[in-house]
Amino acid sequence: MALVGVALVAALSAALLVVSGVGPGAAEAQTAQTSGTVVAWGDNSYGQTNVPPNLTDVEAISAGWFHSLALVVDTQDTTAPTIQAALDPASPGGQNGWYTGDVDVSRTVTDDESDISGQTGCRTQTVAADTAGITFTCSATSGGGTSSESVTVKRDATGPNVDPVSRTPAANSNGWNNTDVTVDWSCSDATSGAVDPGVSRTFSTEGQNQSAVGTCTDYAGNTASDTQTGINIDKTAPVLNPAVSPDPLFLDGTATAAANATDALSGIASQSCDAVDTSSVGYGTVACTATDLAGNTATANVAYRVVYDFAGFPSRLTTSLRRATRCSTWSRRARPSRSNGA
Ligand SMILES: [Ca+2]
Numbered sequence: 001m002a003l004v005g006v007a008l009v010a011a012l013s014a015a016l017l018v019v020s021g022v023g024p025g026a027a028e029a030q031t032a033q034t035s036g037t038v039v040a041w042g043d044n045s046y047g048q049t050n051v052p053p054n055l056t057d058v059e060a061i062s063a064g065w066f067h068s069l070a071l072v073v074d075t076q077d078t079t080a081p082t083i084q085a086a087l088d089p090a091s092p093g094g095q096n097g098w099y100t101g102d103v104d105v106s107r108t109v110t111d112d113e114s115d116i117s118g119q120t121g122c123r124t125q126t127v128a129a130d131t132a133g134i135t136f137t138c139s140a141t142s143g144g145g146t147s148s149e150s151v152t153v154k155r156d157a158t159g160p161n162v163d164p165v166s167r168t169p170a171a172n173s174n175g176w177n178n179t180d181v182t183v184d185w186s187c188s189d190a191t192s193g194a195v196d197p198g199v200s201r202t203f204s205t206e207g208q209n210q211s212a213v214g215t216c217t218d219y220a221g222n223t224a225s226d227t228q229t230g231i232n233i234d235k236t237a238p239v240l241n242p243a244v245s246p247d248p249l250f251l252d253g254t255a256t257a258a259a260n261a262t263d264a265l266s267g268i269a270s271q272s273c274d275a276v277d278t279s280s281v282g283y284g285t286v287a288c289t290a291t292d293l294a295g296n297t298a299t300a301n302v303a304y305r306v307v308y309d310f311a312g313f314p315s316r317l318t319t320s321l322r323r324a325t326r327c328s329t330w331s332r333r334a335r336p337s338r339s340n341g342a
């Protein structure tokens with residue numbers, strides 16, 4: 001409240017309807033309306049109707065002999081300070097509201113109606129470590145009261161963990177697979193959390209020393225990768241070109257078969273053929289098998305023929321045969337001619 005001295009003499013307003021107070025004096029009278037406006041009337045020869053301009057919010061008045069008093073309400077601050085927060089960077093660089101680097105939090109505290117009498121927690125703060133959420137609260141007090149404003153910052157500048165879990169199926173003892181290979185990784189993250197609990201990648205292409213890369217992502221958008229090497233896939237069976245030797249095969253002779261296998265990728269691990277049977281003259285087949293280092297197996301048959309081992313006739317038998325041949329020749333010459341048509 002403030003007490004203001006006023007000289008008021010004025011004509012009574014016809015609009016004097018709602019009155020909150022009356023101040024009768026010796027030469028004038030005045031009243032304050034509920035709107036705060038002062039109306040005065042009396043003898044203006046003393047200047048008593050010159051109501052001070054901007055005289056509003058009058059709560060009470062009192063008229064004297066040559067003076068008047070008006071009690072006006074102080075201009076009050078009815079609003080607490082305004083707190084404006086600012087972050088630098090202004091917006092998160094990561095996803096889902098996460099900052100992925102340092103963040104400065106500052107405040108601007110203002111009050112147009114009264115002075116700031118105190119403030120706490122309003123100084124500039126820097127978030128330089130990962131946090132799932134840290135809240136900074138600024139409180140400021142003025143004649144209008146106390147206001148508070150809070151800012152929560154989430155910072156995750158660290159990539160997630162990506163750990164190899166399995167390789168299915170496992171490579172054989174030679175380090176090879178002959179089917180698709182699936183590599184699995186687990187994902188975890190200490191601050192914002194992993195988007196997926198794990199990732200996997202399946203290889204179906206044949207090749208040696210292939211690499212598989214697993215990438216995990218956290219909710220802030222950070223990523224991390226792991227590379228698994230040495231993935232050897234060979235799905236193709238060896239190629240056989242079997243052969244039997246010697247050629248020709250003689251009855252009861254010694255003979256062997258060879259698979260003559262080749263493999264373009266993992267290479268031949270083993271190859272073999274069944275025994276060649278020369279115990280009888282004629283045609284036969286023998287089976288050959290080859291396996292590559294990946295475990296692919298191929299089989300092929302090869303045909304063969306067993307013949308007599310003819311090294312020529314003995315000399316005594318040759319003489320007998322010559323004689324028999326001559327006799328046969330003579331017999332044919334001695335045969336009667338069929339010129340007669342018989
Ligand atoms: Ca204020």
Ligand SMILES: [Ca+2]
Binds near residue numbers: 193218
């Ligand atoms: Ca993280």
Ligand SMILES: [Ca+2]
Binds near residue numbers: 292
């Ligand atoms: Ca192969």
